[in-house]
Amino acid sequence: MSERTDWPLWEVFVRARRGLSHTHAGSLHAPDAEFALRNARDLYTRRGEGVSIWVVPSAAVTASSPDEKDPFFAPAADKPYRHPTFYEIPDGVKHL
Amino acid sequence: MTALAGGAAGGTASAGAGAPGTAGAAGQAPDARTAAFDAAVAAEERIEPRDWMPDAYRATLVRQMAQHAHSEIIGMQPEANWITRAPSLRRKAILMAKVQDEAGHGLYLYSAAETLGTGRDELLDKLHAGRQKYSSIFNYPTLTWADVGAIGWLVDGAAITNQVPLCRCSYGPYARAMVRICKEESFHQRQGFELLMALSKGTPEQHAMAQDAVDRWWWPSLMMFGPPDDESAHSAQSMAWKIKRFSNDELRRRFVDICVPQAEALGLTLPDPDLRWNPDKGENGGHEHGPIDWAEFQAVLKGNGPCNEQRIAQRRAAHEEGAWVRDAAAAYAAKHAAGEHGKAEAA
Numbered sequence: 001m002s003e004r005t006d007w008p009l010w011e012v013f014v015r016a017r018r019g020l021s022h023t024h025a026g027s028l029h030a031p032d033a034e035f036a037l038r039n040a041r042d043l044y045t046r047r048g049e050g051v052s053i054w055v056v057p058s059a060a061v062t063a064s065s066p067d068e069k070d071p072f073f074a075p076a077a078d079k080p081y082r083h084p085t086f087y088e089i090p091d092g093v094k095h096l
Numbered sequence: 097m098t099a100l101a102g103g104a105a106g107g108t109a110s111a112g113a114g115a116p117g118t119a120g121a122a123g124q125a126p127d128a129r130t131a132a133f134d135a136a137v138a139a140e141e142r143i144e145p146r147d148w149m150p151d152a153y154r155a156t157l158v159r160q161m162a163q164h165a166h167s168e169i170i171g172m173q174p175e176a177n178w179i180t181r182a183p184s185l186r187r188k189a190i191l192m193a194k195v196q197d198e199a200g201h202g203l204y205l206y207s208a209a210e211t212l213g214t215g216r217d218e219l220l221d222k223l224h225a226g227r228q229k230y231s232s233i234f235n236y237p238t239l240t241w242a243d244v245g246a247i248g249w250l251v252d253g254a255a256i257t258n259q260v261p262l263c264r265c266s267y268g269p270y271a272r273a274m275v276r277i278c279k280e281e282s283f284h285q286r287q288g289f290e291l292l293m294a295l296s297k298g299t300p301e302q303h304a305m306a307q308d309a310v311d312r313w314w315w316p317s318l319m320m321f322g323p324p325d326d327e328s329a330h331s332a333q334s335m336a337w338k339i340k341r342f343s344n345d346e347l348r349r350r351f352v353d354i355c356v357p358q359a360e361a362l363g364l365t366l367p368d369p370d371l372r373w374n375p376d377k378g379e380n381g382g383h384e385h386g387p388i389d390w391a392e393f394q395a396v397l398k399g400n401g402p403c404n405e406q407r408i409a410q411r412r413a414a415h416e417e418g419a420w421v422r423d424a425a426a427a428y429a430a431k432h433a434a435g436e437h438g439k440a441e442a443a
């Protein structure tokens with residue numbers, strides 16, 4: 001019997017067509033990057049969903065805290081002047 | 097920032113395996129976390145892998161997603177039984193594509209289950225040991241080629257009726273897997289319908305074969321929606337958690353209403369003498385059907401269906417006979433990791 005350990009987990013990103021960025025499609029197990037690419041092709045692009053695939057070891061992803069109210073994102077909350085709707089422009093002024 | 101130990105990216109994969117109270121939620125009191133969870137569910141927000149969630153919610157999801165994943169891969173067997181005997185190259189190519197899709201569905205769902213910290217090996221072990229279930233529909237045999245059509249039309253049809261509402265399940269990775277699966281399912285149902293149509297319009301023998309298949313698959317398909325609402329053990333809680341959106345009986349009613357006119361179009365009958373239209377049912381009327389044999393359902397569930405042993409034995413054999421492939425791939429990966437690096441260039 002073989003050693004019972006799962007192959008490493010990989011995150012799969014697919015570019016649907018030229019001009020679009022790669023988007024996270026899902027994940028899969030594979031022994032190495034080359035197999036991960038092949039498996040990703042078979043698993044996530046069976047109907048022409050992509051023209052390019054990235055695979056990234058899941059363990060290599062660094063993420064922010066899952067809490068949406070995390071203070072990490074607080075600096076963005078009190079700066080409404082970064083949005084165009086913050087500014088008052090008289091009616092009738094065009095192309096602004 | 098937290099490095100993700102076991103997986104990542106807020107996608108299907110995850111981490112924080114079994115780590116309730118990661119990061120942000122860690123400092124909160126237990127009832128505050130429950131309140132935050134309940135509020136998120138009530139507001140139709142999605143729960144993501146690293147969010148705090150009640151242990152029972154996690155356990156329910158792991159059980160349901162695992163059972164769903166197992167059903168997809170066990171479900172490959174009854175249809176694969178006919179690949180070598182498909183009547184034309186066209187039908188053979190279609191059937192292979194369908195069975196391959198079901199493997200894919202299994203993989204999407206195992207990934208989704210893994211986001212809650214249960215490894216794939218563990219899930220497969222439980223399937224092989226009979227400690228986790230799969231849909232009992234796959235314990236019926238595929239006796240003729242027409243069964244491939246009846247499965248596509250009725251079994252995939254029932255699965256679609258069940259799965260469309262799961263696209264709005266409160267658990268994000270499960271909902272995302274279901275969106276992908278539902279996109280692929282409609283081909284499954286249509287190819288089955290078309291196959292039955294060809295037989296139904298064929299020779300008298302072919303027509304009889306199609307009718308026989310529908311006669312055998314109709315009742316087990318209705319059982320796929322699970323026990324009646326008043327006997328369904330987990331339903332109420334799953335509805336409250338918005339894992340489930342409609343009751344078993346409601347989904348079953350919808351399915352019957354969809355199938356009746358489709359059977360007419362096929363020129364086939366459904367094997368239920370009590371099936372009739374009731375204009376007073378619900379808002380717009382609906383079909384009444386005869387009693388379902390729940391004793392049969394329970395017997396198959398307990399392992400006494402026609403094919404229970406065969407399905408698990410075949411699954412175990414496939415797993416064990418594939419061991420050398422997994423070993424070889426791992427050895428190859430280890431050898432190359434020791435040698436050259438940087439194989440995975442971004443394109």
Ligand SMILES: [Fe+2]
Nearest residue numbers: 168197198201
């Ligand atoms: Fe499926």
Ligand SMILES: [Fe+2]
Nearest residue numbers: 198252281284
């Ligand atoms: Fe399917």
